[in-house]
Amino acid sequence: xxxxxxIPSHIGIIPDGNRRWAKQNGYEKKDGxxxxxxxxxxxxxxxxxxxxxxxxxxxxxxxxxxxxxDQRSAFTKACVDAVHLLSGKDANLLVIGNTDSTxxxxxxxxxxxxxVHFGQxxxxxxFLVNYDWEWDLNHLKEQGxxxxxxxxxxxxxIRWGGxxxxxxxxxxxxxxxxxxxxxxxxxxxxNTQFLDALRWYQDCDVTLGG
Amino acid sequence: xxxxxxIPSHIGIIPDGNRRWAKQNGYEKKDGxxxxxxxxxxxxxxxxxxxxxxxxxxxxxxxxxxxxxDQRSAFTKACVDAVHLLSGKDANLLVIGNTDSTxxxxxxxxxxxxxVHFGQxxxxxxFLVNYDWEWDLNHLKEQGxxxxxxxxxxxxxIRWGGxxxxxxxxxxxxxxxxxxxxxxxxxxxxNTQFLDALRWYQDCDVTLGG
Numbered sequence: 001x002x003x004x005x006x007i008p009s010h011i012g013i014i015p016d017g018n019r020r021w022a023k024q025n026g027y028e029k030k031d032g033x034x035x036x037x038x039x040x041x042x043x044x045x046x047x048x049x050x051x052x053x054x055x056x057x058x059x060x061x062x063x064x065x066x067x068x069x070d071q072r073s074a075f076t077k078a079c080v081d082a083v084h085l086l087s088g089k090d091a092n093l094l095v096i097g098n099t100d101s102t103x104x105x106x107x108x109x110x111x112x113x114x115x116v117h118f119g120q121x122x123x124x125x126x127f128l129v130n131y132d133w134e135w136d137l138n139h140l141k142e143q144g145x146x147x148x149x150x151x152x153x154x155x156x157x158i159r160w161g162g163x164x165x166x167x168x169x170x171x172x173x174x175x176x177x178x179x180x181x182x183x184x185x186x187x188x189x190x191n192t193q194f195l196d197a198l199r200w201y202q203d204c205d206v207t208l209g210g
Numbered sequence: 211x212x213x214x215x216x217i218p219s220h221i222g223i224i225p226d227g228n229r230r231w232a233k234q235n236g237y238e239k240k241d242g243x244x245x246x247x248x249x250x251x252x253x254x255x256x257x258x259x260x261x262x263x264x265x266x267x268x269x270x271x272x273x274x275x276x277x278x279x280d281q282r283s284a285f286t287k288a289c290v291d292a293v294h295l296l297s298g299k300d301a302n303l304l305v306i307g308n309t310d311s312t313x314x315x316x317x318x319x320x321x322x323x324x325x326v327h328f329g330q331x332x333x334x335x336x337f338l339v340n341y342d343w344e345w346d347l348n349h350l351k352e353q354g355x356x357x358x359x360x361x362x363x364x365x366x367x368i369r370w371g372g373x374x375x376x377x378x379x380x381x382x383x384x385x386x387x388x389x390x391x392x393x394x395x396x397x398x399x400x401n402t403q404f405l406d407a408l409r410w411y412q413d414c415d416v417t418l419g420g
Contacts (some may be wrong), residue, residue, distance in 0.1 A: 001283050024375040031261065048254050061419050062419075063418060063419025063420060064420075066419065066420040069420060089397050111290070133382075133385050135345075137350060138384060140347060140350055141350050141351060141354060144351060163388075163414070163415075164388055164389045164390070164414075165386060165388045165389060166384070166385055166386075166387075167385070167386060167389055167398075167419060171381040171384075172343075172347060172381055172384055174376070174381075175343050175376060175377070175378040176375060176377060176378065178373075178374055178375045178377055178378075179374045179375060180374070181391065185317075192221055204373070204374075205373075208273060209271050209272075209273025209276065209377060209378065210273060210275050210276040210277060
């Protein structure tokens with residue numbers, strides 16, 4: 001196990017490239033999502049091993065619901081399966097998303113907007129499911145706090161799939177996040193990609209503007 | 211002049227690395243800022259040439275005010291000088307920042323929170339001066355709209371100085387911005403850096419989540 005001088009407390013994960021991976025491997029686009037579940041589990045174990053205290057996974061957004069119905073079913077199922085796979089392990093789970101919409105999966109109601117503690121609770125795992133940055137900021141406007149208020153500042157964001165943008169990921173919490181881009185698609189997750197990211201992060205000079 | 215298939219409408223500029231440049235070149239840290247003014251003017255001319263319609267420059271933030279007094283004076287003066295240099299040209303100027311604080315320079319009051327039109331008004335140029343992302347979001351909470359409501363969504367953010375983070379730059383407007391990092395420090399600005407960035411941008415696949 002590698003030693004790092006400095007480890008992020010809270011990591012944001014943008015697991016992009018499922019559809020491009022599917023196309024590249026001769027599947028239908030929708031079939032990419034189910035190949036993204038085991039990578040998430042592998043990453044969870046790796047984060048435990050390296051003492052990461054909190055991680056937020058970008059599940060799907062309101063904008064993603066514009067996609068074809070078979071893709072919507074597939075990414076929704078993948079989110080539900082991922083949360084179920086991690087429930088009962090040593091993690092505290094929290095799902096943040098707009099539950100007032102039918103796009104929010106009923107299976108995840110038990111975790112919606114309240115954290116559920118499992119086992120030794122070694123890590124906080126948050127999932128953005130039917131999330132929408134405008135919905136999040138509207139809560140601030142109308143109810144005086146973010147819908148995602150229970151998710152703290154994100155130190156480090158790792159995005160798979162080569163794109164260099166946030167795509168609406170927690171705008172208030174990512175103001176000081178350092179970004180790392182993995183060019184490979186998410187279903188091609190490898191432990192080494194995460195370790196490369198941590199190695200890069202330990203040399204980031206954090207000033208918070210000072 | 212190079213032809214691009216696709217040009218961003220609104221570019222965010224994070225001109226970082228002034229102090230590291232000063233140190234590298236045998237100056238005092240504070241002396242870096244004045245070497246960042248002519249690069250901004252060169253970039254303005256280049257943006258006009260390529261038909262960019264709007265640009266937002268990250269001047270300084272509330273957090274930057276934690277720095278040594280001589281640095282504070284220097285970056286404040288550099289912001290004032292940059293705005294003065296561009297006033298009277300063919301640009302519409304707008305300064306967004308917290309004017310309730312003494313850290314906001316009086317010389318920029320005429321441009322504060324209202325756009326001032328000059329000449330042919332070929333480009334909108336916005337400057338964030340004594341800006342603070344929390345102050346911006348607090349306006350949304352308390353007054354129903356962002357303090358920066360007059361600045362539209364940013365398509366593309368170019369950051370000089372190698373760091374890969376937003377550092378609080380317009381969190382609501384940068385949700386879908388593509389990021390490009392220039393490793394060189396801002397006072398070492400070269401036209402080619404900007405053209406490389408535009409070349410990269412034209413191949414970004416914009417989906418807005420769909």
